[in-house]
Amino acid sequence: MSAGRLLSVLLLLQSRGRMSAQGLADELGVSLRTAYRDLARLQAAGVPVYAEPGRGGGYQLVDGYHTRLTGMSEGEARALFFAGLPGPAADLGLAAEVAAARLKLLAALPTGLRDEAARTAAVFHLDAPGWYREPEQTPYLPPLVDAVLTRRAVDVRYRRWRAPQEVRRRLRPYGLVLKSGVWYVVAGVKQRIATYRVTQILDAAVCDERFDRPQDFDLAAHWSSYLDDFHARRHTGTATIRLSRRGRRRLPDNVPPEVVRAVESTATAADDEGWVEAVIPIESTEHACGELLRLGVDVEVVAPAELRQAMAAVVGVLARAYGSDRAVQEIGSGDGTSVPCPLRS
Known part of the structure; x- marks a missing residue:
């Protein structure tokens, strides 16, 4: 029996509500018999799982029941403090939310793992900007975050290196990238996808226009391809x-x-x-x-x-x-x- 799998069953029921035994078995990659056995073990351990018979029935937790994160491993507790690093979170205007989320997660951990997470936080620090360079000021990053999440277009005034140096563009932001302490926005512009350095944005206003990201767009894959193309064009x-x-x-x-x-x-x-x-x-x-x-x-x-x-x-x-x-x-x-x-x- 896997304690980790029992926790997975519990979290699946907590996050999805009612599930059939077959649905649990398919999700976890186990046999139907094993799924029934795991459900019985949860009930024997005092977890309030009950079965709803009939068509459309299944297994679910008693309303209002939530588990604490006691199944988290030592490594997972350490990894907790690598998520939501404070510098980038502050840039995005999410410092308070990240701090609150970390406090809630810490409160859900048992004492031993809580101490391990705190020790990890005390010995790792992220300083994204490179040497010999001041952190860039990005006053228009928060509205870009809002535009990315709500999928609304943004009208910007942008300073570029070639003439005319100041241009106006309507961006449909698909995502934000932090590269060596510098923020970039990847956006649809007319019929193409372009990359803009956020610190070069002189003005930004979120519009009422809504847009849909292309279904096949993958931000990480696009950025990797962009870097490959940049290096290929860079050396002439x-x-x-x-x-x-x-x-x-x-x-x-x-x-x-x-x-x-x-x-x-x-x-x-x-x-x-x-x-x-x-x-x-x-x-x-x-x-x-x-x-x-x-x-x-x-x-x-x-x-x-x-x-x-x-x-x-x-x-x-x-x-x-x-x-x-x-x-x-x-x-x-x-x-x-x-x-x-x-x-x-």
Whole structure:
């Protein structure tokens, strides 16, 4: 006999009302005889289950009977405090509701499991935003939550990166996604599905217009596909670079993971001075220039020519700004050796 299965029978009757023995057996994947046996054991344990004979009859609990969550395992008690994490709940305007729900769930737990849940809550904390970035202000997130749940359209004024920068759109929000501390709304717009960064919404007003989400729409699957497409469109070319030993060590803190992986998979054998050559993906000349300059003298662009020229131009401006007509030709590598400066004029 499974105590977990008996609890499942009890919770099914509590949540669905009257059920036939065959319905319980089908739901739990057991035989009809086992379902009858489980019902008899519940009755023997003092649970007020009674049978209603005749057509349309079945088994049900006495009106007003509710079980406490005494069947929850230690692992489930721990998992309780991973649901409704306070930061995102506060963003959504649900902090008070989540806190109240947690208190009610705690009150329903027996003492031992209540203590286990409290211990877990004390040693885990979610801080969603990335380093070196303040949490984004999203004053229009609560109305978007309301629109998602009530399936009503929203008129927004949105700021985007290309001209015209401010546009107006009527969104039919299908769902909200929290990615690295940044909220996005996935919405139907005319005949397509688009993604909008919530912090870029300058104004929002929920409309009376109702809409239905496409029956085959799956938010998690859509977001995964969106990310795959984003990464495919993001990198429009490649660059060949040289890296010092220190440059390779510094890579993870200065460039995206895909660039680190590209270096690891394409790097040639190190030369006598410890430099390697590798091919990396780039978004654009301007973006790659800014990204690679973070590595200072530990990187040299070999190709393409326009990226190499852009790097040289920036270094020239910096040299003049700091009162020098040419870049320094030699600098300490930081590990006790001296390396030639790759940013040659």
